[in-house]
Structures are given as C-alpha cells and as structure tokens.
Amino acid sequence: MKKVMVFIFIVNQFLFSQESNIEFSEGYLPKNFGDAIDYMEYSWNENDKISFKVKDESLAVSELHFNYGMFIRNSWLRHGNPELKSFFYKNGIYSFDDMSSIILTSFHRKLNKKNLALKKQFKFFIKYSKEVNENENKIHFENFKNFKVGDTLTFKYLRTFIDSEQEKLFYEGHCRAKGILIEKRKTDFNLRIKLIETCDEKGIYIIDYSKKLEQPLFEIMQVNDVRWNFYNDWEPVLK
Numbered sequence: 029m030k031k032v033m034v035f036i037f038i039v040n041q042f043l044f045s046q047e048s049n050i051e052f053s054e055g056y057l058p059k060n061f062g063d064a065i066d067y068m069e070y071s072w073n074e075n076d077k078i079s080f081k082v083k084d085e086s087l088a089v090s091e092l093h094f095n096y097g098m099f100i101r102n103s104w105l106r107h108g109n110p111e112l113k114s115f116f117y118k119n120g121i122y123s124f125d126d127m128s129s130i131i132l133t134s135f136h137r138k139l140n141k142k143n144l145a146l147k148k149q150f151k152f153f154i155k156y157s158k159e160v161n162e163n164e165n166k167i168h169f170e171n172f173k174n175f176k177v178g179d180t181l182t183f184k185y186l187r188t189f190i191d192s193e194q195e196k197l198f199y200e201g202h203c204r205a206k207g208i209l210i211e212k213r214k215t216d217f218n219l220r221i222k223l224i225e226t227c228d229e230k231g232i233y234i235i236d237y238s239k240k241l242e243q244p245l246f247e248i249m250q251v252n253d254v255r256w257n258f259y260n261d262w263e264p265v266l267k
Contacts, residue, residue: 081139182260203227
C-alpha cells in the first residue's frame with residue numbers, strides 16, 4: 029500500500045509527515061531519502077527504536093553497520109529504487125558505506141528530535157574523502173611505481189560488493205579476486221587489468237574513473253574481462 033508522505037527540504041533539514049496506520053507492502057523499497065527514514069520508523073518495533081535512540085549516535089550507527097547497514101546497502105542502494113542512490117550522488121556522496129551511515133545517523137537524530145543537519149553530514153564525508161585523497165596523493169606516485177606490468181594483483185573490495193553474501197565472505201576472509209596487470213597509465217594512476225580469478229561467479233564491482241561522468245559508474249567485471257581501474261583498488265600479490 030502506498031504511503032502518503034510530505035517531504036519538504038527547509039534550511040538544511042527534512043521534515044516528515046505521514047498518515048497514521050498506513051502500512052507498507054512486504055519487501056517495500058523506499059522511493060527516496062525521506063521515504064527511507066519513514067519506512068524505518070514504521071518497520072522497527074518500539075523496543076529496537078528505543079534501544080537505538082538512547083545510545084550515543086556514533087556507537088548506535090557503528091553497531092548497525094554490518095547488519096541493518098548491510099541491508100540498506102544491498103536492498104535499498106544496490107538493488108532498490110535508483111532515486112535514493114541518485115540523491116546521494118547529487119550531493120557528492122559515492123560510497124554505499126557513507127550513504128548507509130548517513131541514513132542511520134539521520135534516523136537516530138529523527139528519533140531524538142534533532143536537526144538532521146544533512147549538509148553537515150555531506151560535508152563531513154566529502155571532507156574526509158578529500159583529506160584521505162590529498163594524503164594519498166602524496167604517496168600515489170611512489171606506490172604506483174611498485175606496480176609492474178605482468179604482476180598478479182589482488183582486488184581490495186574498497187567500495188562495494190555484488191551482494192550481502194559476497195560481503196560476508198570477504199569479511200570472513202573467504203573472498204578474493206585476482207587480476208593480471210596489462211598496462212599502466214601515469215596520468216591518472218590507472219591500471220589496465222585482466223581479471224583471472226574471483227571467489228564466486230558474480231564477479232566484482234569496479235569503477236572506471238577514466239570516464240568523465242557526473243557520477244561514478246559501477247560496472248561488473250568478470251573473469252577474462254579487461255578494464256581500467258584506479259590502482260589503489262588493487263595490491264600486488266606478495267611473493
């Protein structure tokens with residue numbers, strides 16, 4: 029059943045209203061950011077909401093990263109309504125981990141009747157990513173020299189997974205992907221790689237940063253595919 033929802037963006041905060049006793053259908057996928065928060069408030073039982081609400085914000089969010097956060101990343105962001113994902117892309121957030129953290133943080137603040145401060149949340153993750161990139165840029169050139177054409181490389185799964193099963197296998201230490209370095213491009217620290225091994229038949233998600241797009245394009249790479257990819261997504265296999 030569709031939920032009636034008013035979604036207004038005013039002075040960097042979202043205000044939500046919904047009719048009482050409105051039920052979501054089974055397997056419901058939020059249509060947008062506001063809908064996602066409303067669905068969480070509807071679907072969580074009161075005990076879970078209270079337990080989440082009374083905890084320190086950072087602790088509450090971090091504790092759910094690998095369970096409900098994984099559900100958000102896989103069901104809503106990877107395989108859900110693209111409008112939700114597009115909302116984050118338009119605000120400079122490209123990591124599914126960051127997206128799920130923002131959703132959980134916003135839900136925690138809504139339960140505690142706090143300002144969601146979305147712009148500040150976006151700025152935090154953008155600044156963090158920029159700082160990381162700036163620090164990494166200082167050592168990119170030296171690290172890039174360590175990659176030799178013909179090397180066997182291991183994929184680091186820094187950005188996203190095909191599904192929750194693959195993510196679970198990776199964090200349990202049972203999912204690895206390998207490729208052969210075919211060519212290097214110093215101008216943007218990209219590597220041309222042939223994938224030779226994965227932990228399952230699903231392949232891996234990569235981003236070709238050489239493509240000039242408004243938002244990063246995730247592509248599935250499978251065994252024997254050859255693609256360009258940023259060098260830091262890979263590491264040489266220790267000999």
